[in-house]
Amino acid sequence: MSARAIDMAQGEARQAASLGLAAMPTALALVECATPAALRACSSRLLRDSLGLAWVECLFVEGSGRWLGRDDADVRLDCDDFRHPYAHAIRRGEPLDLSVAEARTRLDHPDFQAQVAALPGALRLQIRPLRALDGPREWLGALALAGEADTLAGLAADAEFAAFEALLCRLWARLARAQGERQRSAVLRDSLAKLNDGARRQSLADQLADDLLGDSAAMQRLRSQVIRAAETQLAVLLQGQTGTGKDCVARAIHRFSARAEGPFMAINCAAIPEALLESELFGHAKGAFSGADQAREGLIGQADGGTLFLDEIGDMPLALQAKLLRVLESGRYRPLGASDERCADLRLVAATHQPLRERIRDQRFRADLYYRLGQFPLSLPPLGERREDIAPLAQAFVADFCAREGRDEVGITPAALRQLRERDYPGNVRELKNLIDYACAMSPPGADLEASALPGEASEPVAEAHAAAPPTASARVDDLRQALRDFEAELIRQRLRYFDGNRALAAESLGVPKRTLAHKCRLLEVDAP
Structure with a gap:
């Protein structure tokens, strides 16, 4: 009172x-x-x-x-x-x-x-x-x-x-x-704390937008989960198709964690021969094997106080899996040929594109290690499930290529963007970046990236012509609005080609003002020939 x-x-x-x-x-x-x-x-x-x-x-x-x-x-x-x-x-x-x-x-x-x-x-x-x-x-x-x-x-x-x-x-x-x-005040304080905490997390997630590009709901959710993961000391397991950016996510988790000032060590378990992988991870003592002229600290020791990223962990040999599990459970490890154990305080982030549950059934991956790695599982969305991010990703990759090659910044034509959105991406974001790098290299300096510069374009005109042809009564139409857009876009292209790109004549032939035609060209991503 x-x-x-x-x-x-x-x-x-x-x-x-x-x-x-x-x-x-x-x-x-x-x-x-x-x-x-x-x-x-x-x-x-x-x-x-x-x-x-x-x-x-x-x-x-x-x-x-x-x-x-x-x-x-x-x-x-x-x-x-x-x-x-x-x-x-x-x-x-x-x-x-x-x-x-x-x-x-x-x-x-x-x-x-x-x-x-x-x-x-x-x-x-x-x-x-x-x-x-x-x-x-x-x-x-x-x-x-x-x-x-x-x-x-x-x-x-x-x-x-x-x-x-x-x-x-x-x-x-x-x-x-x-x-x-008092209870109402406590509830209010709790609500304000949660609001402030949510605003803080959202601010951190927004800072991630430069590293994990995309405004799709899937990417916004992923950035939020990355911030949540970074706030903990839990082991993180990144799962997703190849090329979805698991390395970028691992680095982001480290950068926003309490271990950001510590080292970030990474290794691809599939790229190192089995005979050398144990030495790379655990290190070795002098004379541990032929050619070991001096002692060498492994990545586990180097990552002390920081983060260790194990990419493609699904390819790690079973014998090493057991040793890695002990490191995660006790923080102790023994270099090859050493007599004394050492301690390492690290945060583990692992990644794989392989279905680990199936490998567990095939007895090629330890179930206990899987559950220890998956304390904070994160699934990375494939590019095909967030096609709205293709345009900003492509523009960012073009800007990156121009910066690396010392060229003036250029853009991407609507036709090139449309073709990029219509492709399949088994290689996901990595495949898209490679396509953009190739197309930029094939384009004249200072010229916007055209659809014709994209690889595979020369072999597709016949298929594209059929796809863009006006729908017939027998054609299957699943989306009437899209079918009408496709028909309108193809008709405008034909008129522009007929009049050698003269929009005034094309507009007159279609019975619309030139300004209306220009607006439709932007809306339908139609380029002048």
């Missing part, structure tokens, strides 16, 4: 004491309670000890107002269930008085019956509903008392008890409101 609320409560407690409650264990003990639950326990103890009652129970109404609960048990009593006396007292808004024997006969709620099972049937039972006295008159709970008939009968006219009950209700309401405010 606030200092002002405490002062008010203490004043009320002193007023209650002046009415005679000082004969009880001091009413000021109630003021010292910090929570509603502590207040309920304290009041029950004070009443039981001062009045000599056999049983005192203080129940609370939950926030919804529908349930009564007990602090000492995981029990909820429905306020509309009249099989227990608390519902009767709360609905009537006045105390309920009956004998324990009568309660056992008339009321059959199992939880209530369990409460009074040990009480003698001759005792009287009084249920007193409690509600806030200040502000909103919400229900607080119910006070259950069991004792001798004379004792309970005298409470109705007892000014001391009335003062005690009023003090209890006021303190209870204030503590409950203060507790509610």
Whole structure:
């Protein structure tokens, strides 16, 4: 409670004491309670000890107002269930008085019956509903008392008890409101923290856009997952088709992790002969084998404090898999020919394009290593599933080629972009980059990349002509809008070819303004011949 609320409560407690409650264990003990639950326990103890009652129970109404609960048990009593006396007292808004024997006969709620099972049937039972006295008159709970008939009968006219009950209700309401405010503040702080954390992660994911290009939903999701992975120390397993950029993702995880200042070591397990792979990874001592004239530290040791990236881990020999598993589990390894073990604190990122589950079934990959590597699995989307990213990727690759070759920056014609989007990419992003590099090399310096510069274009004009031909009644059309776009684009190309690229004449022949034709050429990605 606030200092002002405490002062008010203490004043009320002193007023209650002046009415005679000082004969009880001091009413000021109630003021010292910090929570509603502590207040309920304290009041029950004070009443039981001062009045000599056999049983005192203080129940609370939950926030919804529908349930009564007990602090000492995981029990909820429905306020509309009249099989227990608390519902009767709360609905009537006045105390309920009956004998324990009568309660056992008339009321059959199992939880209530369990409460009074040990009480003698001759005792009287009084249920007193409690509600806030200040502000909103919400229900607080119910006070259950069991004792001798004379004792309970005298409470109705007892000014001391009335003062005690009023003090209890006021303190209870204030503590409950203060507790509610604290809970709301905690929820607000938690919400703000999550909002700030989400904004921070989004900002980091946006920084990844220069390394992991693409605005598709798949790439946005991947960048978000990379940031999540980088925040942990879990081993990451990258799975995806060849050429999807697993090396770029591994470097991004390292760059945004707490190990960014440490080394990043990478090795392609499929590119190293089996006889040399163990030495590359674990290192070797001098004289460990023929030609080992000096000791050499392996990549595991070099990656201490940083990240080790194992590409194509599906091709790692089984014997090495067992040794790698031990490094992951204990952080200890032994170089070839060495007598002492060494320690390495590293984060492992592994990648493969192979179906590891199938290799496990074929007993070519260890299941325990697979589950240890896959603490944070990431699947990289193939380029065919994010074709909307082809245009920005192609433009970035053209800019990269021009920078590497010292050329002036050039663009890509709409026809070239259209052809790039229509291709299949078994090699994914790597294949697209190779296509762009080849086309740039085949294009004159300063000239935009044309569709004719792309490899394979010379062998496709017949197929393209058939594909662009107007649909016939017997042709299968799965997308009417696309079919109409294709027909319109082909008709405009034919007119432009007929008029040697003169858009004014082509527009006139089609009965549209020149500006409309220019807009359609941009929209349909039609180039002038």
